[in-house]
Amino acid sequence: MTFAKPTRLLLAGVSLLLSASAWADFTASPEEARGIAKEAYLYGFPVVEMYKTLYTQAVDKTGANFKAPFNRIGNTAKVFTPKDTAFVTPNSDTPYSFVWMDLRAEPLVLTLPQIAEERYYSVQLIDLFTHNFAYLGTRSTGNKGGHFMVVGPDWKGQQPLNIDRVVRSESNIAYALYRTQLFDDKDLEKVRKIQGNYKVQTLSQYLKQPAPATPAKISWPKPTASMTDSPELFRYLNFMLAFAPAQDSEKDLLARFARIGIVAGQPFDLKALSVEQRKALDDGISDAKAEFAAFKKDQVDTHQVVSGDFFGTRDHLDNNYLYRYAGANMGIFGNSADEAAYIGYFVDSGGKPANGAKHSYTLHFAKDQLPPADAFWSLTMYDGKSKLLVANHQQRYLINSRMLPNLKRDADGGLTLYVQHSVPLKEQRSNWLPAPHGPFYAVLRLYLPKPEVANGQWKQPALTPIN
Template identity: 35%
Template sequence: MSKVLKSLSVTLFAATMGAGAQAQSTDLRIAARDSYIFTYPLVMMYRTMYLQAIEEGSPSYAGGMGEWLHLGVASPEDNDIVTPNNDTPYSYAWVDLRAEPWVLTMPEIGADRFYTSQWDDLWGYVLDNAGSVNDGNDGVSVMLVVPGWEGDLPEGIDRVIQGETSFLGTLTRTQVLGSDQPSDLDRIQQRYVLEPLSAFLGQPAPQQAETIDWLGWEEGAEFELGYWTHAARLLPLVERLDVDTEAYSALAMLGIESGQPFDIEGLDDTQKATLQAGIDDARALLAAQAGQLTDGTKLFGPRSAVGQRYLDRALGVYVGIFGNTKDVSVYLNRVVDDQGHPLDGSKASYEMTFAKGELPPVDFFWSMTMYRLPERLLVANAIDRFSIGSATPGVVTADDGSLTLYISAEPPKPEARSNWLPAPDGPFWMVLRNYGPGESILDRTYDLPPVRIIE
């Protein structure tokens, strides 16, 4: 995807060669597009942090930094993030590491249940997962630290999680089993512990960090010129690396420097129009790439894996903020039928058949989730089924060992309803989540069967 973006160095060269006003406007527009792609994860991760840990009036406010927001099973009303997960209810939390590290303790859990505590920094890099895949189900304690932290691990700490920002967020997933009672999930989530290192060690707390004057978030800010004010305000919160020098140079072309105020109102109408055009260009690029996406594995990971592929990094946040690394889960998408036509519940009913022995190879479980487009949110339906998979009670396998899923807006014939995944009366997108993916999923020799129209 990196070839999609024009080289920032070319952009900067053109801008410094004394080109005419029109050429300079074009260069500024390209720089604005590239800068939007570069900073998009930072701004949208801030949006999530602001709503969950800063803005007390937010419906998703958890109580502040270091406080858990434990959610139940996702529903169509949940719109905090796109492509919400229906199989492993979420627990969110954010920590401010400027004064001292924090400690996460995951409890021992039953061997038949999957759980993982994913941690991201404000760039959207996935830093680590504490839980089933990396640690088993016997419990683990990890320490969350600021960029540049060095030192010895305190007794009782298994390892360190470190990103490029002093604010980290978690999306912790807990599998729901078919036999669960409503209280079972709550009982497990309440045993996830987040505490400052001083509390973990039983020592006095250090002096608190300086209070930050947070910029309020208005929904839709990512579409408008106010986006650039957010980007400018957030840059001082991240560790600046030399490998990102060209990206910071493009931001400087827009007048955005870390730690410096950015005054939108000080721009003339032409400059404002150019910066808005850069936003529109970047969003069109993200939408186009999302529409062609069939494999999201390269979008999520640490800096060592994603690197400076800024478009991939932004696309990961665009299609599924807090998406996870491929060793924990791999998502495979279906956006078209076997004839290459976009899936649309208003135009057809569909089926997908897994032949005997061709179900997704996983260590834990798999599920197929339905999302309406363009919102990429769950689909309200008469049976309140938003996903279907290996842990869904009542799914029927045919006599020949195959498994067929029926995908439609209207209920299928009675004998097929046990395997029905309700679709919206319009465009949709399906995501197959594989937890603990097998080797054939990881090396991409496994693929989903085609989606066929039911004649």
């Protein structure tokens, strides 16, 4: 079965073909189907997890997490709190702006203002596979601002003279995730003004020309509670793949997926499967989850692989679907290694899972060994079950480098942070990061990390239980 032709048709009429009653044949034996389902689950989870965010932010206008319709910008001029649930492991240092891009009809032009050199900001451009295909902002284009054009995979026009850069997405649905550094609570109004100067226009609007024909209306399927934990995932994956032409490096893989009914733009009908076929898919998904659990325990928790391995361009990930799954599972929309480094504290110095009901912990940075970052660093707390920020009476969700003047240093000039659920001693409270009364993890983020992070010269301290 080929993929180029149905993909091309679907981009013009998604809602028409998705309503068809026919669906791709399930030709794999149960044993084969189990192995294919394992592969397809690891491959498809990031795509469908991304769809959850797309739906809540750009489709469900009545939802609490709605930000803006497609091709318009939505700003959140506040820091994230435990009430924000659109995606897991959010940061609370950089108020976000959001643009969900529909590039089927024409490109979008993103205009960025000039901002002060000391303030970090970025625009992370993400395709529907969760690849970070480009960046705009402090590191990549500077703080001087400019006009940048994002084009879809099929666009063949000319670059206008006053466009600073053209970047191409391999999918017609893509995401622009803006981060604007917030210095402190008093700085919110300045951040709000910066966000107000972020502009998004279609190319025809930017050039003040007639708009091209409106593409077919998309019937977005409503998310379900089990969509990323069951074979339901394959229905949403088929839907999303209609917006991305097959890559040459994946045509054999997609042909294998077709043997269990995974075909771009086609319905995926679980009710049409036999009991044996459904069990094969369930078992394959269980196999995928088990592989990730072992990988996380043996390589992620021990820092043998790091966040920079999980996020980046397609070339960077080199079709490593386990890595891409790991990134989406633990912290979807993470930055590429050049933009930020993420160090996850899932276990303590003894290799045991972090748990605020069982222990209090310290994180000690020796003198002159604070996290090396050209922009800033931040340690943020997350609930181990929900993967969201942790509610606490202090309303403190993180400790970052902007807070250093208010933190108490050790006698030798080092810095000890207290990570625990119970209120610490009075002299330790300035350095307290509240933990939940149960499983947790913390993420140390370094924005614009210095070379000693990647080359291993700087060693992160361990999360140490207090005896």
